[in-house]
Amino acid sequence: MDFPITALLPEIQRSLAAHPRLVLEAPPGAGKTTQVPLALRDAPWLAGRKIVMLEPRRVAARSAAMFMARQLGEEVGGTVGYRIRFEHRVSAATRIEVVTEGILTRMIQDDPELAGVGALLFDEFHERHLAGDLGLALALDVQSALRKDLRLVVMSATLDGERLAAFLDAPRLSSAGRSHPVAIEHFPARRDEALEAQLRRAVEQALARHPGDVLAFLPGRREIARAEAALQQALTEGAGREGVDILQLHGDLPVEQQARVLQPGPDGRRRVVLATNVAESSVTLPGVRVVVDSGLAREPRYDPNSGFSRLDAVTVSQASADQRAGRAGRVAEGWSYRLWPASQRLEPQRRPEIAQVELAGLALELAAWGDAGLRFLDPPPPGALAAARELLQRLDALGADGTITSMGRRMLALGTHPRLAAMLLAAPEGEVRALACDLAALVEARDPLRTRSDGWRERWLALAAFRDGRVSGEAHRGALATIDAAARQWRRRVGAGGPPPASLPAHLAGDVLAHAFPDRIGRVHPRDPQRYVLANGRMARLADDSGLRGEPWIVASELRFEHRDSLVLRGAPVDEAHLRRAWPARFLERDEVRWDAERRALVAERVARFDGIVLDVRPAGRVDPALAAQALTDAVAALGLDALPWSDELRQWRARVQSLRAWAPDLGLPDLSDAALMATREDWLRPLFEGASRIDALPAQALSDALRARLAWEQRRQLDALAPARIRVPSGMERGIAYALGHDGEPEPPVLAIKLQELFGLGETPAIVDGRVPLTLHLLSPAGRPLQVTRDLRSFWERTWPEVRREMKGRYPRHPWPEDPWNAAATHRAKPRGT
Known part of the structure; x- marks a missing residue:
């Protein structure tokens, strides 16, 4: 089979023989994902070692490995294999290994020398996933310090290749794609029309007007399910649509269903494939002639409510929209229906995840690597990185000096968010650990309940009911099935050693979740039962209809940050006795001295605390001098230096x-x-x-x-010497210089306010700092009133003095007003009487 990139393969081989890094630009359909690894597997510089290719998505990783294996006439797991989360097909014979992002990071962390690996290929780098950026930064560090012979190839469809090549100091090669013209038509929504109804109209029109299969891009599984229901209804109602199949394509599909979508339709049946952006560039769908693009994708965004990065539906970039449209032009001319107005402008490129997600996982990886100076194409924001490290210290993953702890290394090995890893590791074996697996799956998933509730207990009970074959109308069956499958994976991963508990005691869920959210443990406010003081020192409140009302302690896993207090969106009650067993060192009682602003005096108290929560306050005796000094210093910090x-x-x-x-x-x-x-x-x-x-x-x-x-x-x-407080003037006197700083802290010109008679005979403006900074002269009358402001004394004598002399001579006759100030004697006195 011939691919557009085939002609470029010899140049790629020559470049990597001469240089250890390469940037390869190739549009979707060029064949870079499957042909480049196969072309390099016998390169002399590889010396029998493996090629590891990073593929950001699980569907694409499986698909690429299967396609390459078929080209070699083998099964996956032979020369070509893959490894993704919870699944792998590799063997001792594997020479090309396709891995997803978390797997690559673990490979490098576990073996920095990458023994047995000769090349790392970063596919679809334009997607700018955080793990991809981290993987490249680690690989560059390995290459520069340990493995000069390691080859790095960064492959991209739409990224700024010139910038990337400059960053990597690497050659840059570009390949043509396989593309036919694609006609673009905007298909905006009608007033108050839901997305699935708009998409149904577009698909019906595409099937009626154009040949071939239809590929529809939707942001996620929920939208795919709704669109599938709408289209099935349309096919049932419409005539002549019996030969059309509706298929889904997303990362959570079983392998068999994914394989079916990636093959041509049987017996020439037309297909409508409803896909996430996994179909944007990573996989090839045969027979597609029409693309229907919602213009939306689910991408990670930091959610301060939960402390996690969540997948939010966001508008795609122009580059993504162009890639999606190009899917319709692979085999012949095609058509693309865009479900947004032609007037809407899109961002040119996708923003890198590193700039917009929560960074606790990245901070833990950096601590494990032991070098925070890695080179990133886009460095992580310092504020987000500092917040992430603070959280990791609360989770006992980092020490006070920022180095990783043994707990941190165990958390890292689990390959999930540090909060959830801390919770899974803290749970004792048996039913409690199995419950932790349930809660990890629940926290990671979309909400399985249709009704509003702020308790985790209700969600776990819905999951338990699903396992017993009962699903109420208040729960989503599909969401519960996904959560149950994820919980099973977690039980196998952490060795839960048994099934989940049959029942859930009142505080058990909260006691487990507290290890994931120690900063959000809260105690009820002593004067307001609806408000809670959190361990991080902030305040949170319950909704009026909250099921958590009356609980003395809670853990708030999700908060909506508001102007005054945060609103608890999701939480669970916690047993104080469990907190005292789990974190005895955080329960403290000590003397504290604070500044009372109203009394403008120190107050000494005996204070009992749990983290930032004050449990009890009693008057203390004598004020400790050291505490008093600290309290006064802190008071100045609050009051200001004034x-x-x-x-x-x-x-x-x-x-x-x-x-x-x-x-x-x-x-x-x-x-x-x-x-x-x-x-x-x-x-x-x-x-x-x-x-x-x-x-x-x-x-x-x-x-x-x-x-x-x-x-x-x-x-x-x-x-x-250079910025004196006073300066001697021609009258023989010393006069003060006034210094001042502007609002921006920058110095203003220094000022010498002086009676002008004291400067007679002086031609040049006085200056300080070895003559580099002239003084601003405020020339005063004998009564001390301002007459002139100047930084050019010579110009004043030449141009302004005659007029000043005429006006002042009659007003102050007892003071000298010579016609020639250049040669007059400077004085600070009036003329003697009678002169």
Whole structure:
């Protein structure tokens, strides 16, 4: 079989023989997924080692492996095999191994030298999945430090190949595709029309007007099921549609059903394939001549309500829409119906997941690798990464120094979100561990209940009823079947050693879930039974009809963050005795000293806590001096630095330091900005409060001495020389220079306010910092009133002085107003009487 990429295969082989990295651009249908690995398997540089190809989706991984095996006349598991989550078909003879993203990461983490692997191929890299970005970053680190001979090939259909090649310092090759013209027609919805009804109209029109099969893109299984029901009804009602099959294609289909979809229809029957974006570029569907595109896909987005990344229905990018349309032009001219208005503009490219998902899993992988300096095409956002590490410390996956713990390594091996991994590992063997598997499956899945409820108990009971063959009208049978299958997989994975419990005691679900959400354990507010104080210090409230009302302790697995309190969307009651057994170190009782803003004084208390939850408060006795100093320091952090006893002279000194720091950065003066002083307050401020009980008891001189001590002796000398507090003027007097900082912290021009008679004879504007920063002169009358502001004294004498002299001479006759100020004697006095 000939493919568009066939002609490029020799060039690919030559490039990899000469260079260890390659960027390969090839549109869908070019054959890159199946032909490149086969072409490279006998390359001399491979030296008998394996090729591992990363395929982001399970359907595509199976399909690619099966297709390559058929080309070799073999079964999957021979020369070509695959490994995906909970399933693998490989053997000792396997030379080409197709893996999904989590599998590749585990391979590299478990064996950084990748013994027996000669090449890593990253297929469909344009999808920019987080695991793909991480896998490439790890592979680059392995290649640079351990395996110079390892080949890396990044294959993409729509990504900016020039940018990727520059990032990798790699050659770039491009292949043609196999494509025929595709006519685009927009098919917008009617007023208040549901998606499945709109899609039904489009498919009916496509079947009536055009030959071949129809491929319809929908965001997920739920929409596929609704569309299938609508189309089955249409086929039942319509005449001449008996020869049409409706098929589904998504990642959760059994292998046999996936294989059926990927084969031509029997006896020439027409097919309508309802697919997720798995059919966008990763698999080939024969016979498709028409594409119906909803313009939607389910992609990961961080959901702060749950603390997880959820699959949300989002609008596809223009690149994705073009790829989808191209599916109709593989064998002949085709047609694409887009279910959105022609006026709607799409984003050019898909945004990388790393920029918009929760990063706890990535942070744990980085900690396990031991090097946070990996090179990413798009680096992870620092704020999201910091939040992820904070969570991992709560889960005991990271130590206080950020290194991975033994618990963290066990969590990583489970291949799921760290929250769920922590819960599964904390559950004791037997029924409780089996329950944890049920809860992990429930948390990961879409809600199986049709009715509103904020309790996990109701969802587990619905699952238990399904297992007994009973499904009420309040539950989705299909969703429960999927959850039950996932729970079985988890029980096998973690060795639950038995079936789930037959019943669910009141607190058991919450006791298990608390290990996944320790930051969201809550205790009822002492004065409001509808509100809860959470372990992370925040507040949450129950809905008016909540089934959790009256519970003293809960765990809130899902929260809707609102302006004042968060609303509990999903939770379960927790037994305090379990919390005390599970986390005894988090129950603390100690003396605390805090600042009472109303009384402007310290208050000493004996406080009992669980994490950020205050359980009990009693008056304490004598105030501990160290606690008092810390409390006063914290009070300044809340009140601001203006609460300290600043003198005018000290404010000017600080402005001089900050100004000179900007004007002469080579001097290395310390940063004394508000932000810097706040950030370092433990170093310089806390010692000042030793033995104090009030902020206003701090002496102004002590504050001045502490700040001045932050400059070394040589720096103080340079400050006085380059940015002096006072300057000698022609009258022989010393006058003060005023320094000031703008709202942005940048220095404003320094000001010398002076009576102009004191500057007679001076031609050039005075300057500081070795003459580089001229002073702004505020020239004053003998009465001290402003006459002129200038930074060009010479121009003032030449142009403005005659007019000022005429006006001032009559008003202040006892002061000198010479015609020639250049040669007049400067003075700070009036003329003697009688002159």
